[in-house]
Amino acid sequence: GIQVEQSPPDLILxxxxxxxxxCNFSDSVNNLQWFHQNPWGQLINLFYIPSGTKQNGRLSATTVATERYSLLYISSSQTTDSGVYFCAGLKGGSEKLVFGKGTKLTVNP
Amino acid sequence: SQTIHQWPATLVQPVGSPLSLECTVEGTSNPNLYWYRQAAGRGLQLLFYSVGIGQISSEVPQNLSASRPQDRQFILSSKKLLLSDSGFYLCAWSAYGPYGYTFGSGTRLTVV
Structure with missing residues (x-):
């Protein structure tokens, strides 16, 4: 199966x-997603982004499928951005979304 | 719009007791359904997934089982819980094809 590596593991801002x-993938994926898990455990889908760039407010994401990586940008961070950010993907023909281990973000006031 | 319901939110069960967690989806037909577990240390592990009624794929040999008795209902069960079954259990659904996943609010299970 594919391997998903996220960096950094922890980030304090x-x-x-x-x-x-x-987020780096060991193999090509055709379903790449970014999630935010808030301190209460709720996983929120931020972006479905198999390729290209998308923006949603202060967040944006870029996936370069040919190079098997994706980036999540957070601008003007707020304390409510704290939590764990996961990327996940699956290979064509598979129904199994594979997650990275996440980046734990702490935004201090 | 589609919604996913998962209950209970928290559960404390003694070792050896049975388990039943339920997940239902509204507003869609024939969803793909998933059970994930998140242990301490953040990683999400896929336990089971289902592409249709009665169709269950197991990813990890364990003390748990899953069933899909109705199109939009997914149940996670155990006959006898172990301490190692403690964790945060998340149900998710997706439409067939390259679409995003939507997760339920999770069940925090503590086996004592």
Whole structure:
């Protein structure tokens, strides 16, 4: 199966700072997603982004499928951005979404 | 719009007791359904997935089983819980094809 590596594993920011989270895949995927898990455990789908760039408010994501990586950008971070960010993907023909181990983000006031 | 319901939110069960967690989806037909477990340390592990009624694929040999008695209902069960079954259990659904996944709010299970 595919392997998903996320970096950095932990990130601490001051409110207002920008950050970039990275996700690397061991093989090509055709369903790449970014999730945010809040402190209460709820997993929220941020982006479905198999390729290209998408933006949603202060968040944006870019996937370069040919190079098997994706980036999540957080601008002007807020304390509510804290939590764990996961990327996940699956190979064509598979129904099994494989997750990375996540990046734990802490935004301090 | 589609919604996913998962209950209970928290559960404390003694070792050796049975388990039944339920997940239902509304507003869609023939969804793909999934059970994930998240142990301490953050990683999400796929336990079971189903592409249709009565069709269950198991990913990890364990003390758990899953069933899909109705199109939009997915149940996670155990006959006898172990301490190692403690964790955060998440149900998810997706439409067939390259679509995003939507997760339920999770069940935090503690086996004592």
């Amino acid at each position: 001051q409110e207002g700072a920008n950050s970039t989270l990275r």
